[in-house]
Amino acid sequence: MTTTARVSDCGHVNDATPSIASRPVASGWQRMCADCTIDYERKLFAAIPVGGRFTGYVTGTNPRAFTTWPGDRLGTVYFVRRRPTNHPSIGRCVRETVYVVDDEHRHWSGTRFDGYATAGDVITLTRRD
């Protein structure tokens, strides 16, 4: 049996399938290795203006981190507010507002409606300052 090396659009050869993912980029979709995905997402994140949004993941515990898709840390979750609520489509649930500070001391927050953010949960944050 022969194995074909996987070459991603970023030009790096990867044998480990999980390290390559298709990412939405300005020109459409590209297959990028994890390192290039981290670079790409870090540049996007750094360029978000006040009021702009960025989708990442809540990972880890105590303190929880806000990360890129491959799990690279972008900021720290410093506060979470939880309130029971009624959502128009999912009904009785918990509205969880997650507050994040990044390494440049910029503040972000975002809301989830499906309960408690645990490892790997996707969330979209809005830059507050």
Ligand SMILES: [Zn+2]
């Ligand atoms: Zn790459």
